[in-house]
Amino acid sequence: MKKSLMILLVCTLLTIISACANNNPGLVPSVPQYDYEYTTLEQLSENADNVIIGTVDSVEQADDLHSFFHIKDLKVLCGQDVDSVSIYGVVGLMEEGGRYCLFLYQNDSEFWPMPLTLFVDRESIFEIQSGKVIAPDRFGMTGMSEDELIDAATKLSMRENTVPTVTDELPYDKLIAESEAIFTATVKELSYSSPYSGGSAAVTVNKVFKGTAEKSPTGPAEENEIRMLVPQGLQVGETYLFFRTNGLAGMPTRNNSVISVESEEYAQIIEQIQ
Known part of the structure; x- marks a missing residue:
């Protein structure tokens, strides 16, 4: 019984690894990752088009695994100016009504029905509650004030715009x-x-x-x-x-x-x- 369970777990793990390694351009991609986890804002910004602070106004189911997170009261801290943002991300990453600082990038493909705004790293989302930052432990930022985070983010450098140009239609x-x-x-x-x-x-x-x-x-x-x-x-x-x-x-x-x-x-x- 234990041997059968171990075989099942190994097979499941291999399936997950194979899925994560898929770099098929027709699928929703992730930006190039470091060999280690992101630990600084600078690492995130190198792959970002925008750094924003905003509130999740609503969450719309996109497919079985993903949602569109619609952001309101948006403030661009660094990068491209945008009036509104709808982010395509894994279900449950953010809560409706929550306030967050987010590192985002835009991507597109002729195989997709539309361009998408994506998280640079879904494990690097900074929640703001009562003016204080709640961050992953590896960043060492939990307890930082919102003003301190804003000051740090506005000094970051963004990636050069690498969104592919997609032609919608030709004669x-x-x-x-x-x-x-x-x-x-x-x-x-x-x-x-x-x-x-x-x-x-x-x-x-x-x-x-x-x-x-x-x-x-x-x-x-x-x-x-x-x-x-x-x-x-x-x-x-x-x-x-x-x-x-x-x-x-x-x-x-x-x-x-x-x-x-x-x-x-x-x-x-x-x-x-x-």
């Missing part, structure tokens, strides 16, 4: 010109971990109009099948026209790089491709 001629590969394929397998990230799909390639749609090294065994990142909204069994860049790793636009072959848009654009 057909530019969409075709900027694509390295154009092909139709039918979705055989499809998995989404969140409605705010890309998914993983195994597709059967039907016809290639431009470039190549080669089988990926880790994809399915059949020669005409590939596995790739896809945006939200696809369905198993449906056939789509795909526009890809960077080999097959990227898309030229967020909104019109995948077109259903049953749509009027497909009938219009296919005339320009053939």
